[in-house]
Amino acid sequence: MITEEQASQAVAEILSSHKKERKNLIPLLQEVQTSLGYLPEEAMQKIAGFLEMPAVEVWGVATFYNQFRFVPLGKYHTVVCMGTACHLAGGRLILEALERELDIKVGETDEDDNFSLERVACIGCCMLAPVIVIKDKIHPKLTPFKVEEALIPYKQEAQSEES
Ligand code: FES
Structure with a gap:
């Protein structure tokens, strides 16, 4: 199981490989989910901070698409x-x-x-x-x-x- 620190580091690496542009929101969400298996709230807050948009907007977009998960995968x-x-x-x-x-x-x-x-x-x-x-x-x-x-x-x- 991935630790909080590892998750935070993985998110930071993903963010650093993208430009701060709103059009990158979906790719960022997808990459974080691929890396962590789901979208933790902290990761979505980091994405919101990175793109300088309200966290509630990121949440709204993520919940609109059923490809995204908000709880960890089971074993x-x-x-x-x-x-x-x-x-x-x-x-x-x-x-x-x-x-x-x-x-x-x-x-x-x-x-x-x-x-x-x-x-x-x-x-x-x-x-x-x-x-x-x-x-x-x-x-x-x-x-x-x-x-x-x-x-x-x-x-x-x-x-x-x-x-
Ligand atoms: S494997 Fe093709 S429809 Fe299920």
Whole structure:
């Protein structure tokens, strides 16, 4: 897990590679999120200070786009594909099963920072639809029941590390 100091340093490096121009707001938000996995409030304040714009404006822009996250990713970050092929193959049911099983909604991370959930449009393996990715591992041709099964090893691993 990245420390506050490391995060602050990463943000400072990103800012130093950009000009102080408002048109850089989205690229800055994207780069910070890529580096930290989400957009902490402190980082958005630094971006606001750098671009000399109100923090509330930065927050407004960031919350407008659903590509941005405001909580850290879980250890078992789970991505559900909602591209056309996956959607037609029952992606909505897969998403609902994940939300039910993990007890979180898209964009959220659970209380233990174990699981987080994100939806994306096509991850490039449509022949395997519907697919999800848990901690970089692709789980193909899912059904709601298979979602439960796919999550078991990750839940067990999370439990064993807590005990
Ligand atoms: S639509 Fe899901 S992998 Fe392409």
